[in-house]
Amino acid sequence: MKDFRIRVFFFVLVIFFTGEASGAAAVESVKKVFRAGAATSNITPPLGSPVAGAGSTVPTNNVHDELHARALVLDDGVTRFALVVCDSSGISASICEKAREFIAANKAIQIAPENVMISATHTHSGPNANAKNYRDFLARRIADSVQRAISNLRPAKIGWGSVDEPSELFNRRWYVNDSALLKNPFGGVDKVVMNPPRGNKALDKPAGPTDPEVSFLSVQSLEGKPVALLANYSLHYVGGAGEGEISADYFGMFANRIGELLGAESGFPPFVGIMCNGTSGDVNNSDRRKKSQRRAPYEKMNEVAEKIAQGVAKAHQEIIFSEWVPLGAASRNLFLKPRKADNKMMEYAAKILERPNDVSGYPRYALKYAAYVERMGKGDYRVPDLVQVFRIGDLGIAAIPYETFAETGLRIKKESPFQDSFTIELANGAGGYLPTPAQHKLGGYETWFGTNRVQLDASDIITKAILGMMKELKAD
Ligand SMILES: [Zn+2]
Structure with missing residues (x-):
């Protein structure tokens, strides 16, 4: 075994010093272990x-x-x-x-x-x-x-x-035929909604x-x-x-x-x-x-x-x-x-955060997302x-x-x-x-x-x- 290794070593050395093309391939095949x-x-x-x-x-x-x-x-x-x-x-x-x-x-x-x-x-x-x-x-x-x-x-x-x-x-994002499901927390209306109510008639595609x-x-x-x-x-x-x-x-x-x-x-x-x-x-x-x-x-x-x-x-x-x-x-x-909030979002969030204990007139999650806008809106x-x-x-x-x-x-x-x-x-x-x-x-x-x-x-x-x-x- 030891003798074999020594022989391989000298074989590699010879190839290294002669620089033959066929020898280079042989060196690679000795090295290639995955x-x-x-x-x-x-x-x-x-x-x-x-x-x-x-x-x-x-x-x-x-x-x-x-x-x-x-x-x-x-x-x-x-x-x-x-x-x-x-x-x-x-x-x-x-x-x-x-x-x-x-x-x-x-x-x-x-x-x-x-x-x-x-x-x-x-x-x-x-x-x-x-x-x-x-x-x-x-x-x-x-x-x-x-x-x-x-x-x-x-x-x-x-x-x-x-x-x-x-x-x-x-795919959990859906087109639906019901604008009430499409309200977003920024006071706007989206075109699609995530995870709409199951088995709902308004589901489109x-x-x-x-x-x-x-x-x-x-x-x-x-x-x-x-x-x-x-x-x-x-x-x-x-x-x-x-x-x-x-x-x-x-x-x-x-x-x-x-x-x-x-x-x-x-x-x-x-x-x-x-x-x-x-x-x-x-x-x-x-x-x-x-x-x-x-x-x-x-x-x-x-x-x-x-x-x-x-x-x-x-x-x-x-x-x-x-x-x-x-x-x-x-x-x-x-x-x-980082994404920045636009002015409209900033103003909407400021209005909500003025009276955070009274958000009954606002869409779902309005307060949570207003806090995001306040904290991260400048993209800082x-x-x-x-x-x-x-x-x-x-x-x-x-x-x-x-x-x-x-x-x-x-x-x-x-x-x-x-x-x-x-x-x-x-x-x-x-x-x-x-x-x-x-x-x-x-x-x-x-x-x-x-x-x-x-x-x-x-x-x-x-x-x-x-x-x-x-x-x-x-x-x-
Ligand atoms: Zn996730």
Whole structure:
């Protein structure tokens, strides 16, 4: 064995000094080892604070299932990057930066901090990531997940594929034939409404598409043992957790179930399943045409997780694994501008805030949005602006720090230079909703000042930047 290594070393030396073209190829083939490592790190918060996302005030009293930062690190011998997906409703850019600082400061974590993507699933039964007693712990545990995944790096093979699952997706913005449903908190009337009353006669049609594709990438050991599977689906969340309970929602249930379906064995390092959020800012799991059905806590989440996992496991049988593919990573700050309130909004808000205890004559949520306008109307705040693109062979992955609309994700898939592509939303920041300029003209909750906080054409700027970066990585 030792003798063999010495011979390879001299062979490489000879090629190096003679500089022959055929020799250069031989050097590369010696070096080209594709490696992958995956790990989870527990990010369950202390009990007591309400869960974030659904406006609950009930203090958490139990953990239905633990929350995790789930990390996958890939390395082609030249480029190394990490995709970290956290069970959280949203993680601010400053916490993501803090996690990268921990990574940069620790020499044992050998990865370029800009090659680390940190996203949130958007579970609505997790904590507020910004809570004082949680944010540093979260950043630290994200860094730990990357370190652990790097420690688990082993030679591996990789493949990817997709399957469509349209049945769980509904565009939640609707045209309706009832102007009473269209009043906005700024004294105006919108053209569409989010989540109109279920089974209502006034329902006309949804205001946008859904993206039914479940994309996934799968990593196995060279012997064919499952190492990790990362999936991407454009569904806001499912919901239906028990009151006061912490849960990773269907994202966590999928992560566990897919391991079982792929036949992952217990042992070390353990298999890591991951479900990241696609472009679901306007897509949820609620069919507004039907009256609501009473479901037991976690019943619907389990049902969705099971359906998606079964679909992925079936499609997984068809994919082709490669023992080496080229990797690429690019990231860019776009210096996006915070949105400012217009004069009309400012005046309306000032009028409400003059007598905040008497808002009976104003539309629903008028006081809440007046407070947003007062606090943020001058645009004196920070919005996340880091976008990333990762290349895995002929698969392109984009990362956007907003709750991105389905049509933006579909456009990236269509115009991407890669054979397959998908987008991870709420990555490297949580800047609120990202409607397209056309959707801004329709109004509705996601476009309201405060819910939307970034310049109105941000989705176009982001899409162009991502497509440009994809083209550069493809050409490399
Ligand atoms: Zn949301």
